[in-house]
Amino acid sequence: MLEFILITIIKAVVVVTVLLLTCAWMTYAERKILARMQSRIGPNVAGWKGLLQPVADLVKLLFKEEVIPGGAQRALYLLAPLLAFIPAMLPIAMIPFGNKITLFGREINLVIANYDNGLLFILAVASLSVYGIVMAGWSANSKYSLLGGLRSSAQMISYEIGIGMSLIGIVLLAGTLNLVDIVGQQNVWYKWFIFRQPIGFLLYFVCAIAETNRAPFDLPEAESELVAGYFTEYSSMRFGLFFVGEYANMVTVATVATTLFLGGWQGPFLPPVLWFVIKAVAVLFIYIWIRASLPRFRYDQLMKFGWYVIIPLALANILVTALIDLL
Amino acid sequence: MELAIFILTSLVAIVAALLVILQRNPIASVMYLVTTFVAQAILFIQLRAAFIAILQVIVYAGAIMVLFLFVIMLLNLRREDFGKDIKLRFKPLAIAFAMVLLIETLVVINASLVPAQPGADLSATFGSVQGVGKELFTTYLYPFELTSVLLIVAILGAVVMAKKKL
Structure with missing residues (x-):
């Protein structure tokens, strides 16, 4: 028992550290890639080719003065960044990032929690992440924040349904909600669920981009209309928490997509963990690529797209999958 | 260990449930209700009903309460709106409903006073x-x-x- 707890704690600490570091250098990668795509140079002053930029950003954020606007709901205003940050960090606990390895004579499963309802757990935690944004928008007592918060809550409710439905096809085919088992079923490349559920993958990815408030669905923080949306009034590290939360959500989406659709850590020649990282990074790169390529949707287009296109398509996908699975 | 978790989550659930009705800020009420739901979900897991627990979080905490929040934010209540001058027209109705709920609670508590069978026949x-x-x-x-x-x-x-x- 004690040994189990100890191993789990060590795994959790390592994974969360890696996740936070990934988030930090995701900001650098995003700025660099965007700059390249727009014929700019990007950050290049701090460290070799600007590699220390995230450290500089962190130090700056930590030493900034924290301003709380007058008329803000103080307690909720201070709580909101944590409500956005914590659900972003939780789902990684269910993601298997490698096969069993033997370390110091013990067999260690490279997943923090091998849980039977892992997929549902991820969806449940994701459904809680809207509170941080809504609270931030409402408690700051600013019109831009409030509008950003309202937009985001409507958007996240709409696209959450799409996410859940787009994954039902996989659950139908795999017959389990355990992420470790789902990876186990994709042991050859043509068994990857991206080939058996192509529409499901597209729907999941589109919905996930909307759910993480990224371009082209980044309406809650549309600069030209809302300054910065729900976190307009935030400063210092509380602003930083929203930022890290957003990137952690992106990493979660990338790892979930890797696990469910791209065969997880499975792959030839290279060690499993490396395969997992390669696939996740590829998904993250597509994220940034899309941001550089597509203009922002209008808000009514976004809602119509969610309810009139995504959800009917997802329902049709479930029906067809169920039929094929029956035959 | 299990008993400690049970006592802790029950306390959280009860205190949060009380705070839902004892303070006047509706948005804070919603947040306390969400806390209650999450605590209840943990209690469900202890009852070996993991699926119900997760549904509780997805449906109640994640969807219905967000809609509540949405409506409250759109109504844009000011502090004086939920002050002392709440309309008392519905008082008799409210008391009647509260009595029904109280009786129901008492019946359930009475029924659960029978010593429970330890989960031997669980499949x-x-x-x-x-x-x-x-x-x-x-x-x-x-x-x-x-x-x-x-x-x-x-x-x-x-x-x-x-x-x-x-």
Whole structure:
């Protein structure tokens, strides 16, 4: 028992550290890639080719003065960044990032929690992440924040349904909600669920981009209309928490997509963990690529797209999958 | 260990539930209600009903309460709106409903005072997605389908009332 707890704690600490570091250098990668795509140079002053930029950003954020606007709901205003940050960090606990390895004579499963309802757990935690944004928008007592918060809550409710439905096809085919088992079923490349559920993958990815408030669905923080949306009034590290939360959500989406659709850590020649990282990074790169390529949707287009296109398509996908699975 | 978790989560659930009705800020009320739901979910997990626990978080905490929040934010209540001058027209009705709830609670508590059988006859799939799903679609098929009809009727009613001019 004690040994189990100890191993789990060590795994959790390592994974969360890696996740936070990934988030930090995701900001650098995003700025660099965007700059390249727009014929700019990007950050290049701090460290070799600007590699220390995230450290500089962190130090700056930590030493900034924290301003709380007058008329803000103080307690909720201070709580909101944590409500956005914590659900972003939780789902990684269910993601298997490698096969069993033997370390110091013990067999260690490279997943923090091998849980039977892992997929549902991820969806449940994701459904809680809207509170941080809504609270931030409402408690700051600013019109831009409030509008950003309202937009985001409507958007996240709409696209959450799409996410859940787009994954039902996989659950139908795999017959389990355990992420470790789902990876186990994709042991050859043509068994990857991206080939058996192509529409499901597209729907999941589109919905996930909307759910993480990224371009082209980044309406809650549309600069030209809302300054910065729900976190307009935030400063210092509380602003930083929203930022890290957003990137952690992106990493979660990338790892979930890797696990469910791209065969997880499975792959030839290279060690499993490396395969997992390669696939996740590829998904993250597509994220940034899309941001550089597509203009922002209008808000009514976004809602119509969610309810009139995504959800009917997802329902049709479930029906067809169920039929094929029956035959 | 299990007992400690039970006592802690029960305390959180009760205190948060009390705070839902004891303070006046509606947004804070919603947040305390969410806290209660999450604590309840942990209690469900301790009862080996993991699926119900997760549904509790997804449906109540993640969807319904967000809609509550949405409505409250759109109404844009000011502090004086939920002050002392709450209309007392519905007082008799409120008391009647509270009495019904109280009696129901007492009945449930009375029923659960019988010493519980320790979970010896629990099957392996008890409370899991497979177990609950199988029960829903075999033993309880008719109640389940009736509930879905009820939900559709409710949605239709809302659409008819909201889109009268359409």
